[in-house]
Amino acid sequence: MESLSDTLWDVVISGTGLQQSLLALALSRSGKKILHIDPNEFYGGAQAAFSIQDAEQWVGRVSAGHGSLFKSASIVRPEGATTLSSSRAYSLALAPTLIHARSALLSQLVSSRAYRQVEFLAVGSFYIFKQSQDPTQQPSLARIPSTREEVFSTTAISTKAKRLLMKFLKFVLDYESSPQLETWEPHADAPLADLLQQEFKMDAELQTYIITLTLSLDGRISTKDGLAAIRRHLSSMSVYGPGFAALYPKWGGLSEIAQVSCRAGAVGGAVYMLGNGIKETKTIGDEVRLELTSGDTVKARMLVRADESPSDQKGISRLVAVIGSPLKTLFEALVEGAPRPAVAVVAFPAGSLSAADGTASKYPVYLSAHSSDTGECPVGQSVLYFTTMATSCAKEVLERALDAFTGVTGDEKRPQVLFQLQYDQHAGSGILEAEGPIFTFPAPSSSLSFDDSTLEPVREAWTKVMGDAAVASEYLTFEDREGAMDDDDVYE
Incomplete structure (x- = not known):
């Protein structure tokens, strides 16, 4: 086998975020020589999912200034929280994104047969947090009819x-x-x-x-x-079953899709190297010369990477909390024949929460509540993902949202908060940028529902890598590999 340095790679893909991973999936049967690297020791990039220990290490890296998309990361372990399970019992998503049934992403996962490796769960009802006009009455959750x-x-x-x-x-x-x-x-x-x-x-x-x-x-x-x-x-609504309009991949959302896509790339012959980033890049003629952090020097016809520079767009603030309640009333199937939902969405309208100084929240806060069926926490617990626009008081507003929600869960006793992770994230959007043989994906979107425009730069990059062969190839449309399970294609 040729060494890394002796091989002229058709493409080096840097990073295992969703876009880079989908590109690896699209190229997995192309016969191209692909080197896929990531400076992190984990898959998923900005869409990764972490155990408790991994989350703690990630916070340390963010605090030390590694990476530029995230900042102000911190972890709180509330006093008396004694029922937190082992670290690996959790898979906390950095990007808990729901996927609508009509999303082009699902269509591409079906046509590429990658969907066979992903277990999708139903996203249930959408709720509004309502403050009572009567000060003697408690707030409540009102379900949005759709x-x-x-x-x-x-x-x-x-x-x-x-x-x-x-x-x-x-x-x-x-x-x-x-x-x-x-x-x-x-x-x-x-x-x-x-x-x-x-x-x-x-x-x-x-x-x-x-x-x-x-x-x-x-x-x-x-x-x-x-x-x-x-x-x-x-x-x-009801495309894949009665009573729900969106899906969520088990075991960490988009992180799971990224890993499945990378596995397809590896089966197709791509070489993977985690914990290995790019130290220096030079363009010589039609080739890219890369010095890796491992000390290896590689050459490629093309480099595809992700933009990790902060944008001018307003970012978001997130609070991830593990609580000691299964939230049974939130995850009930409300339509006959519907699957039990694993995710519910709660909106706190702008102005419904306030900071300690009485300043009302300028932006809405969204909560994506996940049951243990998602594989993100043990049975008997739930994971709460709160998101709002980044402001000087966003952290306090998110904590107020957490406190307000735990008071309206319907449990006899207010659920205990076992673990909290907070961070800010720069927003991203844009197009695939090209500079000679180097192509750069835009920073990840901060949308709470999967944005299909994310897929456009992936197809464009695939076209660049494939060259003339792209004309005769169907994008992300594969037959089952020999020996694959002959399941009913329920998504077709």
């Missing part, structure tokens, strides 16, 4: 609001056709809330129900983007 049946059966909104909601749901399912088009196009770049108020006469509370379904982090999503997000949610 089907005709749910609208008629809910007692959380008035009869008038139900009529308005039904009118809007009917509208959004066909919003790109006339006469609906003429209704919303004048508001296309304005906040969706303006359309809801002016054209549908919705009050602030009903607007919150609608906007929550978009999972907009700043709450000011445009009408054009908001309508697309809501239709995706509605059209995804």
Whole structure:
């Protein structure tokens, strides 16, 4: 076998984040010579999933300034939290992203047959955290109805609001056709809330129900983007089974998809080296010369890497908490024949929480609550992922959200918080950048629902690597390997 230095690699892929890993999957049957490296000792990059011990080590690296996408990482072990299990019993996701059933990512996992290696779980209901107008009453969680049946059966909104909601749901399912088009196009770049108020006469509370379904982090999503997000949610409902519109991969979300994609790359002949980054890069003619941190020098026709420089976009703050409760009422199947959900989403609207000085939260806070069925914690516990836009008081607001939620779980006794991880993350978006034979993926999106635009740079990079062969090749469309399980293709 040729050494690393003697081989002219068709492509060196740096990093095992989702985009790089999907590129490895797409190239896994191309016959190309692929070297896939990562300076980390773990797969997944910004979408990784950690055990408790791994999370502690990661916080140490972030605090020491390694990597630029994350900052202000810290861990809190509350006093008296004695029921935390062994480190490996946890798989805490850095990017707990739900995937709508109509997402192109799922279609690509099906056509590439990679879906066989991933276990998907149902994302259940969406809830709104509601403060009571009566100071003697406790806050509560109100479920957001997103089907005709749910609208008629809910007692959380008035009869008038139900009529308005039904009118809007009917509208959004066909919003790109006339006469609906003429209704919303004048508001296309304005906040969706303006359309809801002016054209549908919705009050602030009903607007919150609608906007929550978009999972907009700043709450000011445009009408054009908001309508697309809501239709995706509605059209995804019951695609893979009754009662749910989105899926979540077991064992750590997008991290699991990244690892499955890398395994496909390895089966296809790619060479993998974790804990090995790039120390120096030189372009000589049509080749890239790389000096690795291991001391090896390699040459390649192409280098594909990820952008890890902070962007000008506003970042996000996250709080991950493990609590000692299974949250049974949150993970109940509410539709006959539906699978038991493993994930539930709770929105704390802007202004519903406040800092110690009384300053109301400027942005909504989203909670993605995960049961032990996700494989991210032991039975009898749950993992809570809180996310909001980064501000000077975001950390305090997230802690207030955690305290508020543990007071409305329906448990007889407030659940104990066993572990907390907090961090800030720079947001990313953009296109594949090219400089000669070097291609750079944009920094990962901070969207709470998988953004299909993430897939476009991957296909573009695949086209660059494949060259003329891309014309005769079908992108991410593979037959089963010999000896693969002949399962029913339930996702087709």
